[in-house]
Amino acid sequence: MWKRPEPMDILQLFLPIFPDDRVRRCAIEWMAEMTNDEIIDYLPQLLEALKHETWSNSPLACLLLERSLTSPRIAHYLYWYLTQSLPGNTPQNTSEERICEVRVARYRRRLQMLMRALLVTVGEAMENSFHKQTNLLLLVNDAAKEVKKAKDASKMMVLRKHMEIVNQHLRSTQTALPLSPGRIACGVDVNQCDYFKSNTVPLKIMFETRDNFVPHGGHSESRSSPEGSPGFDQTSFSTLESSSIAPVIFKRGDDLRQDSLAMQLIRVMEKIWLSEDQNLKMVTFSCVPTGDCEGMIELVRQAKTLREIQTAHGMNVPLRVQSIQEWLQKYNQSPLEYARAVKNFTESCAGYCIATYILGVGDRHNDNIMIKTTGHLFHIDFGKFFGEAELFINFKRDRTPFVLSQDMAYVINGGEEKPAQMFQDFMNLCCKGFNILRKNGNLLVNLVALMTSSGIRGIGSNAVEFVRNALLPDLSNNMAYVINGGEEKPAQMFQDFMNLCCKGFNILRKNGNLLVNLVALASHGWSHN
Numbered sequence: 001m002w003k004r005p006e007p008m009d010i011l012q013l014f015l016p017i018f019p020d021d022r023v024r025r026c027a028i029e030w031m032a033e034m035t036n037d038e039i040i041d042y043l044p045q046l047l048e049a050l051k052h053e054t055w056s057n058s059p060l061a062c063l064l065l066e067r068s069l070t071s072p073r074i075a076h077y078l079y080w081y082l083t084q085s086l087p088g089n090t091p092q093n094t095s096e097e098r099i100c101e102v103r104v105a106r107y108r109r110r111l112q113m114l115m116r117a118l119l120v121t122v123g124e125a126m127e128n129s130f131h132k133q134t135n136l137l138l139l140v141n142d143a144a145k146e147v148k149k150a151k152d153a154s155k156m157m158v159l160r161k162h163m164e165i166v167n168q169h170l171r172s173t174q175t176a177l178p179l180s181p182g183r184i185a186c187g188v189d190v191n192q193c194d195y196f197k198s199n200t201v202p203l204k205i206m207f208e209t210r211d212n213f214v215p216h217g218g219h220s221e222s223r224s225s226p227e228g229s230p231g232f233d234q235t236s237f238s239t240l241e242s243s244s245i246a247p248v249i250f251k252r253g254d255d256l257r258q259d260s261l262a263m264q265l266i267r268v269m270e271k272i273w274l275s276e277d278q279n280l281k282m283v284t285f286s287c288v289p290t291g292d293c294e295g296m297i298e299l300v301r302q303a304k305t306l307r308e309i310q311t312a313h314g315m316n317v318p319l320r321v322q323s324i325q326e327w328l329q330k331y332n333q334s335p336l337e338y339a340r341a342v343k344n345f346t347e348s349c350a351g352y353c354i355a356t357y358i359l360g361v362g363d364r365h366n367d368n369i370m371i372k373t374t375g376h377l378f379h380i381d382f383g384k385f386f387g388e389a390e391l392f393i394n395f396k397r398d399r400t401p402f403v404l405s406q407d408m409a410y411v412i413n414g415g416e417e418k419p420a421q422m423f424q425d426f427m428n429l430c431c432k433g434f435n436i437l438r439k440n441g442n443l444l445v446n447l448v449a450l451m452t453s454s455g456i457r458g459i460g461s462n463a464v465e466f467v468r469n470a471l472l473p474d475l476s477n478n479m480a481y482v483i484n485g486g487e488e489k490p491a492q493m494f495q496d497f498m499n500l501c502c503k504g505f506n507i508l509r510k511n512g513n514l515l516v517n518l519v520a521l522a523s524h525g526w527s528h529n
Contacts (some may be wrong), residue, residue, distance in 0.1 A: 043077055136185070177207065
């Protein structure tokens with residue numbers, strides 16, 4: 001008899017290389033024991049797996065519908081995953097390019113059948129909620145189009161006009177937000193709404209909200225984020241807590257499925273670390289594509305971009321190594337608060353260094369790295385990943401897999417310009433977190449492999465191979481850590497690599513744009529020893 005696999009190992013049985021109905025039916029029987037939280041974690045991949053079923057009326061489709069009946073949260077997210085996969089299927093989800101419809105033509109009828117079955121299964125109240133969300137998106141979409149077309153001098157006036165229309169609509173028709181079924185929008189703070197000065201001109205919308213209790217269903221288990229970790233919560237915004245204002249970015253013109261997938265994979269990494277008692281204080285945010293190249297993104301509050309922090313004293317002032325440290329001290333004035341902020345910064349920086357390396361996230365600069373006043377560092381804008389680099393005059397602008405700038409290293413090192421124990425602890429943390437993901441690498445590879453049929457740009461066999469190679473599968477655990485007397489100590493190769501990074505401090509003082517690449521140095525050392 002086969003030993004029953006862990007839930008994370010079941011996913012590989014849904015790959016196209018396992019077409020046998022008996023194998024897939026067995027996988028469904030095992031998956032029936034997964035909690036609703038776990039089903040939601042892997043919902044994008046399960047929807048992709050549905051495309052590879054022999055019949056539309058498959059055990060997997062039945063499982064998704066059964067769970068949708070018992071869990072409104074699963075029904076909510078399944079509806080929006082289906083909507084983004086069916087351009088032109090709803091009024092707000094229209095595609096300007098025929099190529100988008102061609103992309104999904106092969107699976108369109110099957111997905112439409114599942115959508116119809118879902119709407120019948122969830123009942124009239126839930127279906128009405130979906131219609132309300134669609135109507136809200138129509139108004140927001142119109143606003144985004146008009147603001148983008150308007151001249152710079154009149155953009156704000158056009159925005160306020162349309163936000164007032166949205167506000168009046170929500171006053172009469174309160175609506176759940178696509179980002180979370182646990183938040184009901186009942187108005188808009190028109191005066192606080194804004195737009196971003198970029199090519200796509202995203203809108204910043206300040207929704208006035210109230211809590212909406214959404215039951216987990218019979219297969220759920222209660223899970224709370226560890227203290228100090230503002231992790232993602234599926235029932236409410238990760239950064240809102242009990243706030244009545246929900247800051248949301250509405251964006252048109254970019255394929256937000258890339259951001260959504262990146263966030264999902266980072267949340268999975270965080271859960272793997274937490275299962276190994278490794279809390280890297282990760283900040284993630286909700287991102288829901290609501291149509292072809294459009295969607296909503298949760299705006300993390302009390303956070304600034306690295307550029308805003310570095311240029312606080314003016315654009316013409318040279319980069320100061322103390323810039324992040326002084327900014328954190330401004331919001332954490334007591335020694336205890338500041339020490340906690342530095343700890344949050346160090347651990348979250350380690351987590352995102354590992355995550356962006358494994359996912360091959362490109363186009364990293366000081367406008368898409370952010371820091372919360374509590375010290376938590378996180379990344380935004382995942383338009384390029386799995387090794388796709390930003391080009392500048394045919395040269396790759398991304399020379400290293402992740403960013404560790406001079407002022408970031410200064411905070412981690414306790415405000416010292418010469419390497420100290422705190423910086424070595426940081427590198428030990430990076431190495432430990434990386435090895436934990438290596439041990440669970442099959443899950444990450446399978447999650448990416450299941451998405452190769454999604455049509456997301458950059459997700460193909462090359463992406464699967466990229467993640468597999470990034471996890472360094474040919475190395476043994478002994479090459480990662482040497483265990484002496486029950487105590488884990490970095491192996492000699494890691495010690496050499498740390499010394500190389502520490503030497504980087506002297507170079508950093510001369511060149512603030514230098515990026516220290518921890519894992520690249522480590523892998524370079526492994527391949528030559």
